[in-house]
Amino acid sequence: MTTNDSLNVRRQAATPRGVATATTVFAERAENAELWDVEGRRFIDFAGGIGVLNTGHRNPLVMQRVNEQLDRFTHTAYQVVPYEPYVELAERLNALAPGNTPKKTLFVTSGAEAIENAIKIARAHTGRPGVIAFSGGFHGRTHMTMGLTGKVVPYKKGFGPFPGEIYHLPFPMPAHGVTVDDTFKAMDRLFKADIDPARVAAIVIEPVQGEGGFHIAPTELLQRLRTLCDEHGIVLIADEVQSGFGRTGKLFAVEHAGIEPDIITTAKSLAGGFPLAGVIGKADIMDAPEPGGLGGTYGGSPIGCAAALGVLQAIEEGKLLERSTEMGKRMIARINRIAARNDVLPIGDIRGLGAMVAFELVKAPGSMEPDPDAAKALCARALENGLLLLSCGVYANVIRILVPLTAEDNVLEEGLGMLEKSLSDLAVGRVAAE
Template identity: 60%
Template sequence: MTTNAKLLARRTKAIPRGVSTATPIFAARAENARLWDAEGREYIDFAGGIAVLNTGHRHPKVIAAVRAQLDCFTHTAFQVCAYEPYIELAEKLNARAPIAGEARTILFTTGAEAVENAVKIARAATGRSGVICFSGAFHGRTALTMAMTGKVAPYKNQFGPSSADVFHVPFPASRYSVDVETSLLVLDHVLRADIGPDRVAAIVLEPVQGEGGFHQAPLELMRALRKLCDTYGIVLIADEVQSGFARTGKLFAMEHYDVHADLITMAKSLAGGFPLSGVVGRADIMDRVDPGGLGGTYGGSPIGCAAALAVLDVIETEDLCARAEALGARAKARLKEIQTRNDMAPIDDIRGLGSMIAFDLITERGGAAPDGAAAKRTTVRALEEGLILLSCGVSGETIRLLYPLTIEDDLFDQGLLRLETALKLQA
C-alpha cells in the first residue's frame, strides 16, 4: 500500500530540498473543497493550492471545457498557429478588467512570468529601467521577480546580487507601525536619493498583499501612486496574481478603488487549477513592444484558455463575487468570537476583503508581538484535525483562509470548527 511516509521518503530522495511542501501528506484525489490523501484520509481544503482554486477542485464546467479542448488539440504554440480560445479569453478580460480606455491582454503560464513581462512592457513603453516595489511583497522567484519580492528569507538567500534598478518602499501595515504617510515619505526619499522619477519605468504593488500577510493597500496610497505616476509618466502595475477572480468580492481587487492601474497581472485562479497567467493593460502601453518581444512556448495554452473561459462563466453564473462576500463575513464573525475567548490562542487584526481573510497569532492577549511559531503550530494541528491551512506574513504570524468560493455551507462550517479546534489552547 502507498502511504504518505513512503511517498515522503521517495520525495526526499528524488527532489531537491529547495522546493518545500507545507504538509507531509500526498494528494490522491480532490473534489470541490475536499481532498483525500494517499491513505484515503479526507481533508477540508482551506488552502486552495495557494489561491488557485476559487472555483474549487475539478469544477464540472471547467473539466468539461478542458475535455472538449482535448478532443481538438492540446498545443500549437500561439506564436506558430493561433487559436480562438486565446482570442476569446483576451476579449473577455479586456472587457471586464478595470483598465481605463481600450485594453489588450497577453497570456503566459506562471504568475512570475506575468509580473516579469509586465515590467518588460513598462520598460519598453517608457524607455526607462527603474522599478519600485514594496516591502512584504511577493512577485515571484525568477531573477527579476525575486529582486522585486520584498522579503529576504527564504526568497533571496544564497542567490547572489539582485537585479539592478529595483527599489523598495515600506508597505503600510499597522502591525509593522507603517502608515501611508511613512510609505510616501520613504518613496519621496528614494526618488531623491536613489533614482530620479525620470528613470522609473514602473511602480508595482499588490492591492492586497499575498505572502506579505493579506494587508490591503489603503485608498490614500493608491491615489497618491496614481497621481505620482501620472505626473512623471510612470506605469502603475497592480499584481493581482493572488487577489484576482472573485477572491476579494470583485473580479479584480482593483475594483475596490476609484483609480485604475495601467497594467494588471493575473494567474492562480484564472484557470481553475490549470497553468495560465497573463497581463491586461492599456492598449497604448501594451502595443509599445515590437513583434516577437513577448511570448513563450506554452504561453496561453489552449487547455488553460478553455479552463479560464469556463472559470469566468462559473464566477458569473454562480455569483461567486457575492459568495465571497458572504463567506468572508461569516468567517470574520467566527474569528471575532474566537478572539474573545480565553481558552484560545491569542489572535489579532482579523482582516480581509471578501474571502481574502487573514488574522495574526500574537504572543500575548492584548499585545502586538507576532508569533510565527504559534501560527506554525496552528497549521500543524489543523492538519491533524483534517483541515489544510496555510500561514504567511513577514514573521510567519499570519493564518490565511483560501477556501474555494464554491464550498458547501455545511463543509465551510465544519472547516471553521476545525480551525477553532486548532486554535484551542492545550492544557
C-alpha cells in the first residue's frame, strides 16, 4: 500500500527543498470542499489550493466544459490557430470588469506571468520605467514579480539583485497603526527623493493582500490612488490573483471601492483548478504592445478557457457572490466567539471581506505581538484533526481561510469546529507544558 511516509521519502529524494509543502499528506481524490489522502483519510479543505478552488474541487459545471473541450482538441497555441473559447472568455471578462471603458483581455498561464505582462503593457503604454508596489504584497516568484513582492523570507532571500526602478510604499494596516495618510506621506517622500511621478509607469496593488496577511485596502486608499494615477498618467493595476472570482463577495474585490482600475490581473480561481491567468485592461492601454509582443506557447489554454467559462456559469447559477458574503459573516462571527474564550490560543485582529477571512495569533490576550510559532503549530494540529489550513502574513502569524464557496453548510461548520478544537488543544498543551 502506498503511504504518505513512503511518498514523502520519494519526494525529498526527487524534488528540490525549495519547493516546500505545507502538509505531509498526499492527495488521492477530492470533491467540493473535501479531500482524501492516499491512506483514505478525509480532510475538510480550508486552503482551497491557495485560493484556486472558489468553485470547489471538480465542480460539475467546470468538469462538463473541460470534458467537452477534451473531446475537441487540447492545444493549438492560440498565436498559431486561435479558438473560440479564448475569444468567448475574453468577451465575458471584458463585460464583467468594473467600469464603462472598453476592455480587452490577454490570457497567460500563471498569476506571476499575468503581473509580468501587466507591467510590460503599462511600460509600453506610458514609455516609462518605474513601478510602485506595497510592503507585504505578493505578486509571484519570477524575477520581476519577486522584485515587486514586499516580503523577503522566503520569496526573495538569496535571489537578488532584483530589477531596478521598483519602489515600495507602506500598506495601510489600521490594527498595526499604519494609516492611509502614512501611505501618502511616504508617496510624497518617494516623489521628492527617489523618482519623478512622470517616470512611473504603474502602481500595482492587491485590493486584499494575499500572502501579506489578508489586509484589506481601505476604500479611501484605492480612491486616492485612482485620483493620483489620473493626475500623473500612471497605470493603476489591481492584482486580483487571490482576491478575485467571488472570494470577497464581488467578482473582483476592487469593486467594493467603486473604482475602475486600468488593468486587472487574475488567475487562481479563474479556471477552477486548471492553469489559466488573465490580464484585463482598458482597450487603448492593452493595445500598446506591438503584435507578437504578448503571448506564450500555453497562454490561454483551450482547456483552461473552457474551465473558466464553467466557473463563470457556476458563480452565476450558484449565486456564489451572495454565498461568499453570507459565509464570511458566519466565519467571522464564529471566530469572534472562539476568540472570546479563555481556553484557546490568543487571537488578535480578525478581518475579512466576504469569505476572504483571516485572524492573527498573538503572544498574549490583548497583545498585538505576532506569534508565528503558534500559527505553525495550529496548522499542524488542524491537519491532525482533519482540517487543511494555511498561514500567511509578513510575520507568519496570520491564519487565512480559503474554503470553497460551494462548501455545504454542514461541512463549513464541521471545519470551523475542527479549527476551534485545534485552538483549544494547543492552549491546553501550552498550559500543561507550563
